[in-house]
Amino acid sequence: MLPEHENIYTIPNMLTMTRLISAPVIGFLILKHKIWLSFGLFAYSSVTDFIDGYIARKYNMKSVVGSVIDPMADKMLMVICTGCLAMIGQMPMYLAVIILGRDGLLALSAIYYRYISLPPPKTFARYWDFSIPSAQVYPTTISKYNTLFQMVYVAGEVIRPAMITLVDPQVIPMVDTGFQCFGAFVGLTTILSGLSYVFSKDAVKILTKK
Incomplete structure (x- = not known):
């Protein structure tokens, strides 16, 4: 039996909420070129x-809302950091377009699935009440790896400007080439990740009361 409401105030969900809140702060620090502060907060989010996934599995604190806001926190962090890094010229524009385009399409899909899966009455307040479970997201394997790569x-x-000041100037071209190659690889896995959601039948499960 699917509960009409579930407990959303769990430790994993609280940790996830701190990640959601920290994402715009990281973006602000990137724009202000606060390299080590932005990297430190980014490391905290990572x-x-x-940790929140480990606690949820270890102590049986998994929740439907957690399955939604956890990837949402990942995507918010990636979207904000990608946009800010592209704005200051730290990330190639083509890669930013791929990442933001893919996440934008997934966000639209999430809005659609939330609406069609929400038990009636479909009101604005109930739509944004995430204690009401309606659909559960199951990240694909390539999506999980892509999140790690991103x-x-x-x-x-984020730390490349500081990294470059610490290495031999002769090594800088190699570092730049390495980032370019890895960036192209991330772009490819991002495209494959988006396609995996399109062709997977198990990525989204609509929950219904029985």
Whole structure:
């Protein structure tokens, strides 16, 4: 039996909420070129992403809302960091377009699935009441890897200006080439990740009362 409401005030969900809140702060720090502060907060978001998932599995604190806001926090972090890094010229524009375009399409899909799966009455207040479970998201395998690759790439781009000052000037071209190659790889996995949601039959499960 699917409960009409579920407990959303769990430790994993609270950690996820701190990640949601920290995302715009990280973007602001990137725009202000606060390299180590932005990297530190980004590292916090990455670590808590692992911790909240571990706690949810270990102590049976999984929830429908957690399955939604956890990838939402990941995507918000990636979208904000990608946009800010592109604005300051730290990330190639083509890669920013791929990442933001893919996440934009997934966001529209999430809005659609939330609406069609929400039990009646379909009111505005109930739509945004995430304690009412309606659909559950199951990230595809390539999507999980892509999230990791994006986090590593974005973290590297955040600290690259500081990294370059610490290495031999002769090594800088190699570092730049490495970032370019890894960026192209991230772009490819991002495209494959988006396609995996289109062709997977198990990525979204609509929950219905029985």
